[in-house]
Amino acid sequence: MASPEHRIFRENFAELKPPLRPEEAVVEANRCLYCYDAPCVRACPTHIDVPRFIKQIASENLIGSAKTILEANALGHSCARACPVEVLCEGACVYHEWQEKPIEIARLQRRATDFLQKEGKQPFKPGPDNGKRAAIIGAGPAGLACAAYLRRLGCRVTIFERRKVPGGLNTYGIAEYKMSRRVSLDEIERIFALGCEIKLDMEVGRDIAPQALVKNYDAVFIGIGLGGTYRLGIPGENLKGVWDALSFIRWIKDRRLKPLGKSSVTVVIGAGNTAIDAATQSRRTKTPKVVMAYRRGEAEMSAYGFEYELAKSDGAEFLWNVQPVRILGKGRVRGVEFQKTRGVGGKLRAVPGSNFTVECDRVIKAIGQAKLIDLARALGIRLTADGRIGVQPGTLRTSNPRIFAGGDAINGGKEVVNAAADGKRAAWGIYRALRPKSPPPPGNDYWISTIGVRQVAPPASRASGRREHGAPAGPTAREENREALRA
Numbered sequence: 378m379a380s381p382e383h384r385i386f387r388e389n390f391a392e393l394k395p396p397l398r399p400e401e402a403v404v405e406a407n408r409c410l411y412c413y414d415a416p417c418v419r420a421c422p423t424h425i426d427v428p429r430f431i432k433q434i435a436s437e438n439l440i441g442s443a444k445t446i447l448e449a450n451a452l453g454h455s456c457a458r459a460c461p462v463e464v465l466c467e468g469a470c471v472y473h474e475w476q477e478k479p480i481e482i483a484r485l486q487r488r489a490t491d492f493l494q495k496e497g498k499q500p501f502k503p504g505p506d507n508g509k510r511a512a513i514i515g516a517g518p519a520g521l522a523c524a525a526y527l528r529r530l531g532c533r534v535t536i537f538e539r540r541k542v543p544g545g546l547n548t549y550g551i552a553e554y555k556m557s558r559r560v561s562l563d564e565i566e567r568i569f570a571l572g573c574e575i576k577l578d579m580e581v582g583r584d585i586a587p588q589a590l591v592k593n594y595d596a597v598f599i600g601i602g603l604g605g606t607y608r609l610g611i612p613g614e615n616l617k618g619v620w621d622a623l624s625f626i627r628w629i630k631d632r633r634l635k636p637l638g639k640s641s642v643t644v645v646i647g648a649g650n651t652a653i654d655a656a657t658q659s660r661r662t663k664t665p666k667v668v669m670a671y672r673r674g675e676a677e678m679s680a681y682g683f684e685y686e687l688a689k690s691d692g693a694e695f696l697w698n699v700q701p702v703r704i705l706g707k708g709r710v711r712g713v714e715f716q717k718t719r720g721v722g723g724k725l726r727a728v729p730g731s732n733f734t735v736e737c738d739r740v741i742k743a744i745g746q747a748k749l750i751d752l753a754r755a756l757g758i759r760l761t762a763d764g765r766i767g768v769q770p771g772t773l774r775t776s777n778p779r780i781f782a783g784g785d786a787i788n789g790g791k792e793v794v795n796a797a798a799d800g801k802r803a804a805w806g807i808y809r810a811l812r813p814k815s816p817p818p819p820g821n822d823y824w825i826s827t828i829g830v831r832q833v834a835p836p837a838s839r840a841s842g843r844r845e846h847g848a849p850a851g852p853t854a855r856e857e858n859r860e861a862l863r864a
């Protein structure tokens with residue numbers, strides 16, 4: 378008989394976007410208009426040639442299609458599930474012009490890469506050894522992508538990862554109803570098969586000195602992501618029942634619900650995508666009441682519109698313009714005292730005498746992740762004013778010419794696809810720095826050509842009228858196309 382935990386996962390964590398059946402995929406692929414200078418391609422940070430891979434699906438060349446995807450995005454198998462396509466490729470699809478359903482790019486992408494994984498095919502091979510060695514700090518999406526492309530260029534790579542399981546947040550952060558851990562690990566296996574050396578459970582700065590990497594390797598790539606959730610800095614934060622969102626989500630990813638304990642009322646503090654993930658997953662683990670509390674108004678929440686809709690349809694409740702002043706309880710949480718807020722001249726002010734209490738037995742903090750600045754400081758590289766690692770945009774080179782960086786550590790927290798795009802860009806930057814006079818070995822021109830395309834965001838209206846975080850500013854591809862036609 379299935380355990381209660383097993384039943385919860387089967388009933389409440391089913392995939393939001395299940396796979397297309399083979400015949401459905403062919404029909405959907407044949408709807409694509411194979412646009413010239415396709416806006417979907419430009420909206421993707423890795424610039425996958427969407428019309429090309431879709432055409433390959435239409436002609437039932439699934440391995441060729443998967444190869445097209447993975448050329449541009451080494452994490453294309455994960456991104457088919459994890460990507461917020463509503464604000465990227467699918468948000469830019471021309472079908473929106475006629476108020477019709479956009480092409481289901483993500484599910485088609487999944488059709489191709491699932492097939493490749495099932496067949497156990499390795500579409501790429503490492504380049505001939507060029508004698509150069511790179512150290513990669515962090516086996517998250519940025520580090521993995523960098524490793525994959527460096528291997529194809531013929532560089533040797535050693536990845537240092539502080540956890541026992543690789544993949545970073547792609548393995549232990551993505552909501553379970555979007556992507557299971559297995560998908561991330563399958564992708565990693567395919568990348569490691571290119572011949573990467575991996576040192577797990579080895580933290581740079583604790584188990585090995587950062588300077589030793591700079592000394593012993595020709596180049597270093599930093600893909601360490603971000604740190605733990607910020608503290609609230611209010612009394613009661615250490616009470617039992619107070620969780621940081623990342624640990625809470627991690628237990629769910631581990632499919633171990635017992636350590637989380639049962640909750641009748643959970644309060645989630647914050648209103649970004651991570652807060653939404655924590656709230657929906659709480660509801661799906663059968664918490665009867667989940668209340669999200671945000672210090673600003675609904676219009677200012679940073680979560681994607683479609684994520685907000687998901688939380689609402691899962692029954693989460695919302696408190697706007699409130700800030701927590703203390704967490705109440707003796708030993709265990711029994712409530713949160715809030716104070717109302719209002720905006721005055723662009724600044725947030727507490728409303729005196731407006732305090733009230735929400736009784737609850739669990740609090741999840743989701744107010745953003747801290748920056749990991751110690752490593753950069755130890756290496757003496759430049760940080761931006763807000764604590765990100767500073768890089769040159771074209772090459773992702775830091776202030777030390779032998780050190781490169783990418784992913785959340787440089788962008789402050791975006792998506793898996795942004796980290797994958799950075800890893801690709803940095804691999805090419807490293808190769809050019811190490812072998813300035815040598816062209817890349819055969820078999821590398823295609824992915825290198827995908828680096829230079831300028832990314833253009835779909836309009837905010839595609840995402841329920843909200844300007845999303847993570848989405849780059851600027852005109853849409855179609856607006857640009859129109860401009861070009863006028864000219």
Ligand SMILES: Cc1cc2nc3c(=O)[nH]c(=O)nc-3n(C[C@H](O)[C@H](O)[C@H](O)COP(=O)(O)OP(=O)(O)OC[C@H]3O[C@@H](n4cnc5c(N)ncnc54)[C@H](O)[C@@H]3O)c2cc1C
Pocket residue numbers: 459460461514515516517518519520537538539540543544545546547550551552555579580581582600601602603623626650651654749752783784785786790791792793794796
């Ligand atoms: C809760 C949550 C849900 C998310 N959901 C989505 C989603 O649905 N879709 C999406 O596209 N994106 C999502 N994201 C964002 C996405 O996961 C990140 O943007 C992406 O993983 C960043 O990749 P990265 O390689 O830069 O960092 P990470 O994924 O954080 O990887 C960094 C790696 O470096 C390791 N490391 C750190 N310091 C050291 C050190 N000193 N030595 C050795 N190793 C070290 C870490 O252990 C980790 O494995 C989510 C993020 C969170 C927090």
Ligand code: SF4
Pocket residue numbers: 408409410411412415416417418427428469470471472480482
């Ligand atoms: S914009 Fe839509 S129709 Fe055009 S190529 Fe991309 S997916 Fe196909």
